Amino acid sequence: MDLILVAVISLGAVGLIAAIILYVASKKFAVYEDPRNAQVAEVLPQANCGGCGFPGCAGFAEACVKAGSLEGKMCPVGGQETMDKIAAILGLQAEASEPKVAVVRCNGSCENRPRIVKYDGARSCKVAHATCAGETACAFGCLGCGDCVASCKFDAIHMNPETGLPEVDEAKCTACGACAKACPRVIIEIRPKGKNNRRVYVSCVNKDKGPVAMKACKVSCIACGKCVKECSFEAITVANNIAYIDPTKCRLCRKCETVCPKNAIVSVNFPPRKPKVETPETPASETQKAE
Amino acid sequence: MKTFRIGGVHPAENKLSASSAIEVLGLPKQAVYPLSQHIGAPAVACVAKGDVVKVGTKIADAGGFVSASIFSGVSGKVAKIDSIIDASGYRKPAIFIDVDGDEWEESIDRSEALVKECDLKPEEIVEKIKNAGVVGMGGACFPTHVKLCPPPGSKAECVIINAVECEPYLTADHRLMLEKPEEILVGVSLLMKAAKVEKGYIGIENNKPDAIKLMQEKATSYPGIEIIPLKVKYPQGGEKQLIDAVIGRQVPAPPAIPISVGAVVQNVGTAFAVYEAVMKNKPLFERIVTVTGKSVEKPSNFLTRMGTPISKLIDAAGGLPADTGKVIGGGPMMGKALVNTEVPICKGSSGVLIMNYKEARRGEARPCIRCAKCVNACPMGLEPFLLSTLTSFDEWERAEKEDIVSCIECGSCQFTCPSNRPLLDMIRLGKSTVMGIVRARSAK
Secondary structure (H helix, E strand, O other): OHHHHHHHHHHHHHHHHHHHHHHHHHHHOOOOOOHHHHHHHHHOOOOOOOOOOOOHHHHHHHHHHHHOOOOOOOOOOOHHHHHHHHHHHHOOOOOOOOOEEEEEOOOOOOOOOOEOOOOOOOOOHHHHHHHOOOOEOOOOOOOOOOHHHHHOOOOOEEEEOOOOEEEEOOOOOOOOOHHHHHOOOOOEEEEEOOHHHOEEEEOOOOOOOHHHHHHHOOOOOOOOOHHHHHOOOOOEEEEOOEEEEOOOOOOOOOHHHHHOOOOOEEEEOOOOOOOOOOOOOOHHHHHHHHO | OEOOOOOOEOOOOOOOOOOOOEEEOOOOOEEEEEOOOOOOOOOEEOOOOOOEEOEOOEEEEOOOOOOOOEEOOOOEEEEEEEEEEOOOOOEEEEEEEEEOOOOEOOOOOOOOOOOOOOOOOHHHHHHHHHHOOOEOOOOOOOEHHHHHOOOOOOOOOEEEEEOOOOOOOOOHHHHHHHHOHHHHHHHHHHHHHHOOOOEEEEEEEOOOHHHHHHHHHHHOOOOOEEEEEEOOOEOOOOHHHHHHHHHOOOOOOOOOOHHHHOEEEEEHHHHHHHHHHHHOOOOOOEEEEEEEOOOOOOOEEEEEEOOOEHHHHHHHOOOOOOOEEEEEEOOOOOOEEOOOOOOEOOOOOOEEEEEEHHHHOOOOOOOOOOOOHHHHHOOOOOOHHHHHHHHHOOOHHHHHHOOHHHOOOOOHHHHHOOOOOOHHHHHHHHHHHHHHHHHHHHHO
């Protein structure tokens, strides 16, 4: 009988002491956490992709709450909708932002860009880029080893085995920018999706001079400057032997696409062009129509 | 017999061209000089289009202390200063010279006579070496004068000459020793004088018994120079491995350099170039290049003017074989596959190796089986399998802790891997990335 009594008392005493220590510790070392952190984290997509620039969704939530304003903060996966929700929780104003998408700026398919050597090193764009110029005469274009595909957490980018180039699935792409970071040649750009998902961009990053670029690839930008002259909105600039269309200035008139002698300018999601009969409409009205 | 302590492998030697005497190669129609042929800052062109140059005329000035001048190996007219596709396929600035005749600068002593006497001061010798654009001829192309100017606080105790030629196939240094032994020994004495040391060692692997014997005979009349026969093991020609093999000292991890243990290491080809630069006033514009391969008709050693396209050398050796799988600039272990054969011979081009399909083919990479063969083979005592994995996961901090920057890129790990894993490919990338991070940190 004594034995049981001793056991109960001693265990009870140990439990009591432990309880006191735990109680004191929980009061003394308590860390105050803003309850809004959890609320914000709840509305985030929980993809933990890092596309916002913070370490995961929890990190982004904490940063939003701490900063006291949503300036410069954007969850590329959740988009405007999520940011509005966060704004409502925090009683702040969300910055208006455009939805974006990853754009592959190389059209050097096997057909357009002949393969002149065979690369048999490690199947990694990073290694290939550091070792050699790649399998073609273009030292700037896609290497085709698929680092971007491996980097995507949303299954939104895949290699097309026919062209040997990556293709972005617009529906799945969240514009987190992982592929753009993974590409050692900075071919992938995160661009605004554009009105009705329509975009016009230069699908080439070759910085070689015209004649050299021309030899390497059928659809390379040769920096002839025709598009610059054609553009009525000063949206196109040529620097380092490469043209660039500023998406904020571009009005999607597609005139540049028609004048490009190398078909390096690409437009996506436009309806098929009407056969040229009547006088061309002014670009401004065209955009209005598109709306 | 002496050798280095840690790791190492023994690839098939394949010294096919060892018995071919050095032949003088004819002049090309056009010679091309890339401005970056050495480690350090690129040289700056000091000629313009239309300028007439002679053999031995300086065409580009050193772009800094760690840099080297470039000299024309041909006489003719500067056609243009443009870009050339280099061995890796990227465009690099270069000087193009249309060859016309073979007129040499008057200051160069073209006689074959051996000059032994030298009353120059050490500083004057270094100055002459610097002005002749001499760089390490083993392949790394580190400017020679920089090695002879030790940083404050360190003192050289001996000069070690690398005549190991541990790369399979290559025989340029072997032939040079057989044909110019006295010139090399004078060059070594000059290097010893310039480094202000009394002792010089020439390390030769014992797969070249004829060279060892000849050099030992000749060396008796040169005080302080000792020939050290070494056991055949790759990568014995690595600077740190050679120091360990010859004087039994180990160079600590970077930032320590060979001079930290009192050694100045120079290639045997460099010693010859130093002799020519100091005694004959002849800047560095030609070198010996081995053209070899199992299917090559006539494996040869050519005395080649720099700027000559590699295709010309291949033609002279009997043309490109039909079963060519890869053309490699350098040896099979450390050389790089060329993307085109119009690349010119530069200061560091020690050989051109033509591999057939069977040799060139890389096996399919399979998963690592943790056999640790790469760990045993690594001459720097690193763990290649780990470094390559860390690189593929961008774990730069950990890679730095595992001492990735100590890698000498010898390729022993990849050579020994039974799973054909591209270990060196990954480690090279990791090393350059980590070095970039370290540089950026120290610049802050």
